[in-house]
Amino acid sequence: MLKLHKFLFLFLFFSLILSSSVADAQDTFNYYRGKVLSVQDFEPVQQFVMPEQESIEQNVEVLLISGPFKGEKVSITNTYIKNDFFLNIYLKEGMEIILAAEEENGTLKDVFFNDVARDRGLYYLLAIFIFLLLLVGRTKGLKTIITLAFTGIVIFKGLLPLLLKGYEPIPVAIVSAIVIIVFTFLVVGGFNAKSVSAILGTVCGVAIAGVLALWVGEISCLTGFSSEESQMLFFMEQTINIRGLLFAGIIIGSLGAVTDVGMSVASAAAEIREVNRRISPYELTRAALNVGRDIMGTMSNTLVLAYVGGAMPLLLLLMGYEMDWLRIINMDLIATEFVMGIAGSIGLIISIPITAAIAGAMMGKK
Secondary structure (H helix, E strand, O other): OHHHHHHHHHHHHHHHHHHOOOOOOOOOOEEEEEEEEEEEEEOOOOOOOOOOOOEEEEEEEEEEOOOOOOOOEEEEEEEEEOOOOOOOOOOOOOOEEEEEEEEEOOEEEEEEEEEEOOHHHHHHHHHHHHHHHHHHHOHHHHHHHHHHHHHHHHHHHHHHHHHHOOOOHHHHHHHHHHHHHHHHHHHHHOOOHHHHHHHHHHHHHHHHHHHHHHHHHHHHOOOOOOOHHHHHHHOOOOOOOHHHHHHHHHHHHHHHHHHHHHHHHHHHHHHHHHHOOOOOHHHHHHHHHHHHHHHHHHHHHHHHHHHHHHOHHHHHHHHHOOOOHHHHHOOHHHHHHHHHHHHHHHHHHHHHHHHHHHHHHHHOOO
8 A cells, every 4th residue: 555655646746747837947958748650860970879789870760649730740760779768769760758958939949858758657556556456446436536646646745846946845744744634634534533543643644753753863964965855955956854854755755654554553443443443442452453453563564665666776886895883774775774673662662552542432332
């Protein structure tokens, strides 16, 4: 479920960017979809190419298939260099590509090859995902789609714009997390004791994860500049608290796993009560806690592995160069990933007994 949330976040992010009416002041290009009609290959000048590298210069005729210039044909040049990080795209007839265009007085001035069009495959995958949710989940699947869409709207229309305006990241992240938690549980579970106990347990778990991350961050002197993206944000015109952004990311990052655990424990308690309506609060709490213990191991792995997966290229690089462990564990980037994974897992663990206790007190026979 954590990976599905990330996938939907990415899709919603790019959809909202494409539909936004705010123009990017730093990007003077307009982007259009094109279809390659014909390609001619030539041997390029070997001025900037290593002798052992295979390189080809391509003259490409492209038909524009989107935007105000749809139907027009343009000619572009593409340089292909085998095994190059940036120039390794070999264009073929029939491919769909993205073009960057400069316009002047309503006409195309200069057109350049930007990238291969990859969005259709993403849309097909998303359509399959939604179809399976509705087929298998039916009403629950529809509720899942609604909550995922709402989560994306809160993040990309609320959380991120507020951060860009300079608001403090931690309070904004906490409020956004509470809004997402309450809406998700009320839509999925309805307004009842199960949803209320799940909401309270999840909020406590996420809050504890954020407090722990903030405390350890102070002790470990985490800067928040462990990634290139954070360093680039520092030079933007907007005033953003980069260090606070780190802890806000931990709160949002742990939200998915803690939400899953909170609802699972509360649902287990509700089902146990349906079977035995005379069960006492203590017995119900103990039974729900036993269910939570089984969930705890797999969900902690899910959260930790999600962060490790993002840092895997760096970990391989460090191991490949056989760096000393003392240096590795004290690197800002490694310490940041460690804190994100462990703090989130602690919040997940704490949410289990809290949710079980609240569910037992609310649903057990007095």
